[in-house]
Amino acid sequence: MTKKEKEEKIGKKKITFKIDKEKNFSKWFSEIVAKAELADLRYNVKGFVVFAPWSVLVMEKMYDAFEQELQKQMHLPCYFPSLIPEENFKKEAKHVSGFKPEVFWVTQAGNKKIEKLALRPTSETAFFQLYSLWIRSYKDLPFKRYQRANIFRYETKTTHPFMRSREFYWLEAHDCFASKEDAEKQVQEDIAITEKIMHQKFGIPSIPFRRPEWDKFAGAIYTIGSDVLMPDGKLTQQPSTHLLDQGFAKVFNIHFKDEKGEKQFVWQTCYGPCISRIFASLIALHGDNSGLIYPFFLAPIQVIIIPIFTAKNKPTVLKKVKEVEKKLTKDDISSMIDDREIAVGEKFYYWEMKGVPLRLEIGEKELKGKLTLFLRDEKKRKRVSLAQIKKEGLALDRRLRKKADSAFEKAIVNVKNFDELKTALKNKKIARCNFCSIDKKGERCAAVVEKELLASVRGVRADKKEKAKGKCIFCSKKAGCVVYIAKSY
Amino acid sequence: MTKKEKEEKIGKKKITFKIDKEKNFSKWFSEIVAKAELADLRYNVKGFVVFAPWSVLVMEKMYDAFEQELQKQMHLPCYFPSLIPEENFKKEAKHVSGFKPEVFWVTQAGNKKIEKLALRPTSETAFFQLYSLWIRSYKDLPFKRYQRANIFRYETKTTHPFMRSREFYWLEAHDCFASKEDAEKQVQEDIAITEKIMHQKFGIPSIPFRRPEWDKFAGAIYTIGSDVLMPDGKLTQQPSTHLLDQGFAKVFNIHFKDEKGEKQFVWQTCYGPCISRIFASLIALHGDNSGLIYPFFLAPIQVIIIPIFTAKNKPTVLKKVKEVEKKLTKDDISSMIDDREIAVGEKFYYWEMKGVPLRLEIGEKELKGKLTLFLRDEKKRKRVSLAQIKKEGLALDRRLRKKADSAFEKAIVNVKNFDELKTALKNKKIARCNFCSIDKKGERCAAVVEKELLASVRGVRADKKEKAKGKCIFCSKKAGCVVYIAKSY
Numbered sequence: 001m002t003k004k005e006k007e008e009k010i011g012k013k014k015i016t017f018k019i020d021k022e023k024n025f026s027k028w029f030s031e032i033v034a035k036a037e038l039a040d041l042r043y044n045v046k047g048f049v050v051f052a053p054w055s056v057l058v059m060e061k062m063y064d065a066f067e068q069e070l071q072k073q074m075h076l077p078c079y080f081p082s083l084i085p086e087e088n089f090k091k092e093a094k095h096v097s098g099f100k101p102e103v104f105w106v107t108q109a110g111n112k113k114i115e116k117l118a119l120r121p122t123s124e125t126a127f128f129q130l131y132s133l134w135i136r137s138y139k140d141l142p143f144k145r146y147q148r149a150n151i152f153r154y155e156t157k158t159t160h161p162f163m164r165s166r167e168f169y170w171l172e173a174h175d176c177f178a179s180k181e182d183a184e185k186q187v188q189e190d191i192a193i194t195e196k197i198m199h200q201k202f203g204i205p206s207i208p209f210r211r212p213e214w215d216k217f218a219g220a221i222y223t224i225g226s227d228v229l230m231p232d233g234k235l236t237q238q239p240s241t242h243l244l245d246q247g248f249a250k251v252f253n254i255h256f257k258d259e260k261g262e263k264q265f266v267w268q269t270c271y272g273p274c275i276s277r278i279f280a281s282l283i284a285l286h287g288d289n290s291g292l293i294y295p296f297f298l299a300p301i302q303v304i305i306i307p308i309f310t311a312k313n314k315p316t317v318l319k320k321v322k323e324v325e326k327k328l329t330k331d332d333i334s335s336m337i338d339d340r341e342i343a344v345g346e347k348f349y350y351w352e353m354k355g356v357p358l359r360l361e362i363g364e365k366e367l368k369g370k371l372t373l374f375l376r377d378e379k380k381r382k383r384v385s386l387a388q389i390k391k392e393g394l395a396l397d398r399r400l401r402k403k404a405d406s407a408f409e410k411a412i413v414n415v416k417n418f419d420e421l422k423t424a425l426k427n428k429k430i431a432r433c434n435f436c437s438i439d440k441k442g443e444r445c446a447a448v449v450e451k452e453l454l455a456s457v458r459g460v461r462a463d464k465k466e467k468a469k470g471k472c473i474f475c476s477k478k479a480g481c482v483v484y485i486a487k488s489y
Numbered sequence: 490m491t492k493k494e495k496e497e498k499i500g501k502k503k504i505t506f507k508i509d510k511e512k513n514f515s516k517w518f519s520e521i522v523a524k525a526e527l528a529d530l531r532y533n534v535k536g537f538v539v540f541a542p543w544s545v546l547v548m549e550k551m552y553d554a555f556e557q558e559l560q561k562q563m564h565l566p567c568y569f570p571s572l573i574p575e576e577n578f579k580k581e582a583k584h585v586s587g588f589k590p591e592v593f594w595v596t597q598a599g600n601k602k603i604e605k606l607a608l609r610p611t612s613e614t615a616f617f618q619l620y621s622l623w624i625r626s627y628k629d630l631p632f633k634r635y636q637r638a639n640i641f642r643y644e645t646k647t648t649h650p651f652m653r654s655r656e657f658y659w660l661e662a663h664d665c666f667a668s669k670e671d672a673e674k675q676v677q678e679d680i681a682i683t684e685k686i687m688h689q690k691f692g693i694p695s696i697p698f699r700r701p702e703w704d705k706f707a708g709a710i711y712t713i714g715s716d717v718l719m720p721d722g723k724l725t726q727q728p729s730t731h732l733l734d735q736g737f738a739k740v741f742n743i744h745f746k747d748e749k750g751e752k753q754f755v756w757q758t759c760y761g762p763c764i765s766r767i768f769a770s771l772i773a774l775h776g777d778n779s780g781l782i783y784p785f786f787l788a789p790i791q792v793i794i795i796p797i798f799t800a801k802n803k804p805t806v807l808k809k810v811k812e813v814e815k816k817l818t819k820d821d822i823s824s825m826i827d828d829r830e831i832a833v834g835e836k837f838y839y840w841e842m843k844g845v846p847l848r849l850e851i852g853e854k855e856l857k858g859k860l861t862l863f864l865r866d867e868k869k870r871k872r873v874s875l876a877q878i879k880k881e882g883l884a885l886d887r888r889l890r891k892k893a894d895s896a897f898e899k900a901i902v903n904v905k906n907f908d909e910l911k912t913a914l915k916n917k918k919i920a921r922c923n924f925c926s927i928d929k930k931g932e933r934c935a936a937v938v939e940k941e942l943l944a945s946v947r948g949v950r951a952d953k954k955e956k957a958k959g960k961c962i963f964c965s966k967k968a969g970c971v972v973y974i975a976k977s978y
Contacts, residue, residue: 076546109643
């Protein structure tokens with residue numbers, strides 16, 4: 001620890017944060033993770049990080065929001081074991097080849113060698129073994145279960161805290177239906193959950209893309225990945241939802257008797273919001289050069305109260321401050337009084353960096369009448385009554401969402417040829433263009449994108465129909481679709 | 490599946506449950522786990538079970554209650570990796586020898602051999618590595634962190650669903666203090682949390698015992714284990730709290746500068762409520778011969794509403810039923826209308842078996858005036874107004890707690906010699922007696938208990954002082970303490 005850090009730790013010096021997020025997002029991200037104490041990267045297993053209270057408190061609220069919505073949509077929670085026997089894992093050929101290089105294996109217990117157990121990289125093969133025992137009749141369908149779980153993948157790509165690490169935190173829903181049609185409806189419902197929770201509640205816009213054939217989940221007919229735009233112009237896949245082919249149902253023997261008494265295999269979907277990665281998007285999208293900005297909806301402390309007093313009015317100010325805190329608690333608003341013996345300005349900087357959305361400054365002027373409220377996003381003060389606080393919080397969340405929406409919209413540009421595409425990517429844009437096909441036959445054109453531009457074809461929009469006119473900008477064959485191309489994590 | 494089971498599944502036959510819990514607790518427990526769909530034991534890894542929605546919804550509420558209380562007591566949540574490098578694990582000699590036979594080891598990733606990583610059997614050695622980086626000054630103390638996590642132990646004893654399995658669900662708090670005195674206060678606070686949450690909220694009484702020397706946590710000065718009495722007369726250890734010696738602090742180098750600027754090692758405690766095991770006690774203590782009884786505080790459905798109608802009054806009854814449900818939701822009471830097309834009596838049996846604490850029966854008589862409420866624990870009906878429901882729920886919880894308290898009190902008997910002890914254990918009692926010492930020198934007497942009676946010395950009470958008069962009932966030396974002896978899980 002340097003002298004400066006030491007002084008900051010014990011509160012002698014202002015903790016400030018000032019890094020240009022637009023110019024150097026990667027540095028900004030690393031620094032805010034450290035400064036705001038979101039995670040510690042010094043754990044002594046490569047690719048594994050320790051998540052600290054200031055991120056965990058928010059991730060827990062994210063879990064709550066998703067779980068409430070999943071339960072509303074008739075999903076029930078369960079806990080499946082973290083260990084999956086190799087035999088389950090091997091049953092579905094595409095699945096095993098997709099995940100095999102990434103699996104951590106348990107091979108020993110105490111001093112004994114045991115049969116290999118996979119630390120779940122995803123839980124289809126654990127769930128489905130039981131589904132074959134649980135599902136009997138069409139009356140059992142739809143059958144929807146989910147779990148909150150941590151997942152293990154031996155990532156070979158560079159790991160980033162929250163974005164990609166070897167253990168991460170997610171929710172996984174595994175659903176079964178009587179028909180392909182019903183399953184496809186579920187895929188649409190999953191997309192709606194993403195919109196409702198991630199966009200409406202957390203202020204994180206995303207576009208659901210139907211992924212190209214070569215980029216889908218191992219064992220799926222198709223995959224819809226919702227992409228979020230990060231400030232460096234790269235996309236990151238957030239919740240993905242998959243329509244499975246009947247491969248799993250057949251090898252795990254998940255069937256039911258239909259209304260005529262005939263045996264049918266189920267149709268399946270799975271949906272996986274990765275909470276730790278959504279958290280990365282949250283801080284990346286909303287933060288600014290002074291640090292984090294947490295939405296009011298998610299902030300562990302929604303209002304920080306700073307008493308400003310002189311020796312003379314100290315008792316009255318402190319009394320007022322406590323009254324205000326009590327009233328906020330009563331209104332279900334989480335608040336905290338910062339009564340540390342440090343300068344007021346230091347407190348301001350500190351809580352701005354920590355991303356607390358609202359700050360109440362309470363001094364002589366506020367003893368009677370209105371309070372002074374500082375809005376973290378606009379960095380503006382305004383005079384409000386106590387009853388207005390919640391409304392101000394909700395308004396702040398709307399502003400964060402709008403700002404993120406507008407950045408996303410502006411980033412999309414139409415390109416008509418390879419040069420325009422190159423320029424667009426250079427300028428951190430998302431390129432929209434005509435493309436031959438996201439079926440297998442388009443893979444060669446996509447390979448050009450990956451090799452020459454270090455970018456990828458994200459797929460076609462799943463939320464609206466976009467019809468291609470003209471030719472694929474790579475092979476000049478008749479375009480079959482409109483795709484979006486971008487760099488990605 | 491037998492024909493009977495099949496018919497039950499599709500709702501043709503009454504699902505009833507009638508097993509004498511007192512006479513055959515073990516059978517009762519297994520049957521209710523299966524019938525009420527709490528867990529499925531058919532997962533294909535030995536000792537690992539699948540927890541089903543009807544238990545998970547309750548365990549999630551248990552987590553909430555504990556986490557809220559821990560946070561109130563200034564603990565902050567974090568997420569630590571599930572994998573711990575062998576080197577951390579080996580650092581503390583007593584710890585490694587205590588846990589080594591129980592550890593699952595990850596040795597392979599993809600096709601690569603990797604350095605051995607332990608699947609956490611407990612997380613001291615993960616937390617403490619970071620604590621040495623986080624704690625610097627006396628101003629950082631007390632330092633309290635916890636996580637909710639699943640834990641892995643290669644149990645060689647017989648596994649039981651919820652009671653003991655190879656993966657289980659717990660909370661672990663790891664705290665650091667400036668002095669042994671402060672740490673001991675935390676141990677008392679942990680005992681208070683157990684009382685407040687487990688006893689006051691869940692209705693599960695326990696006695697905190699200071700464990701004998703030979704039965705403490707590997708690396709502790711002493712361990713307080715809170716024992717719960719199961720209906721078969723066996724005790725089960727519920728939350729335990731440990732005052733650690735400074736072994737961990739020294740090998741992990743967790744020190745701080747005190748007010749004089751001098752380097753000191755921290756004093757540590759850890760506390761671990763095992764949610765899945767507490768759930769086992771919950772169903773065991775409160776259930777009866779008709780099935781589960783969930784406390785109102787924890788029930789996923791607090792009130793089941795059964796419409797009782799004729800062809801004529803069906804619309805009015807259904808309208809009333811919906812009004813009642815709406816009002817309950819508004820009052821934050823979770824309810825559900827059972828509108829399945831099966832006989833009313835079947836619904837009664839089904840929800841009694843599932844343990845829903847309150848049942849509203851709504852028919853012609855209830856259209857005007859009071860409602861008919863069935864109390865699951867007393868199996869009595871009474872007429873109440875809608876506004877009384879919550880009060881009735883709270884009263885039910887108090888009755889469950891009192892009943893459990895009284896069973897525990899009655900089970901404790903004083904014994905004066907080996908024969909009385911033998912008889913007491915045979916009668917499923919907890920024997921209270923004079924004992925030489927719970928220090929090392931008492932181990933020989935305790936060995937007699939284990940070998941000849943298949944029971945164990947649970948320790949001395951930590952919640953009140955009990956002074957021994959007379960001689961140890963085994964070795965006839967002067968008794969140093971009063972201990973409790975019982976069979977245990």
